[in-house]
Amino acid sequence: MHGTATTEHATAYPANLVTDGPAPTAHQIAIEHTFETAHRLPHLGGKCTSLHGHSWRVAVSVIAPTLSDDVTVVEFGALKAGVRQWMDTHLDHGTMLGVHDPLAAHLLAAKCKVFRFGANGNETVKDPELLATDLAWPTVEAVAVLLRRVSQAVLAALPCAPDARIGQVFVRETHLNTATYGPVDAP
Ligand SMILES: [Zn+2]
Numbered sequence: 001m002h003g004t005a006t007t008e009h010a011t012a013y014p015a016n017l018v019t020d021g022p023a024p025t026a027h028q029i030a031i032e033h034t035f036e037t038a039h040r041l042p043h044l045g046g047k048c049t050s051l052h053g054h055s056w057r058v059a060v061s062v063i064a065p066t067l068s069d070d071v072t073v074v075e076f077g078a079l080k081a082g083v084r085q086w087m088d089t090h091l092d093h094g095t096m097l098g099v100h101d102p103l104a105a106h107l108l109a110a111k112c113k114v115f116r117f118g119a120n121g122n123e124t125v126k127d128p129e130l131l132a133t134d135l136a137w138p139t140v141e142a143v144a145v146l147l148r149r150v151s152q153a154v155l156a157a158l159p160c161a162p163d164a165r166i167g168q169v170f171v172r173e174t175h176l177n178t179a180t181y182g183p184v185d186a187p
Pocket of ligand 1: 053
């Protein structure tokens with residue numbers, strides 16, 4: 001009886017469905033996080049010159065052509081812990097500024113958390129700020145680039161599926177403004 005059932009299954013589900021057919025496929029997972037952080041963009045003028053805060057929302061995707069032996073792309077908990085800890089430590093309840101913004105010195109002197117972008121000269125900055133030396137100002141686009149780099153570093157230290165990589169990183173700055181950064185061929 002079991003043999004008959006197997007034969008019927010094989011007939012009901014053609015091989016091209018079972019194997020996904022010839023089109024390239026990939027697995028994608030995503031994690032999300034939020035942080036409450038101020039910034040200002042005086043180089044743009046207008047209202048962004050004023051120091052103001054956002055509830056930033058981030059989604060980080062990881063893509064892999066095949067799964068690991070434990071049938072995952074990467075373990076969600078470990079990836080979330082690494083990415084969230086970085087954001088909580090370096091950005092949450094802090095202020096993102098250009099490195100030459102005069103507000104930076106004042107806020108640091110007042111023992112406020114500050115993350116400085118664009119320190120590409122002889123400035124003395126913290127190690128995490130070295131991830132943003134080529135990003136002059138903390139625009140939503142720059143934040144997406146920064147957080148993709150952070151996510152790449154976190155993923156590199158974790159066991160994961162073969163050839164797993166960070167895909168798109170999505171950042172929501174306001175209800176109306178978002179930015180996405182990642183490889184153009186990634187979902
Ligand atoms: Zn803003």
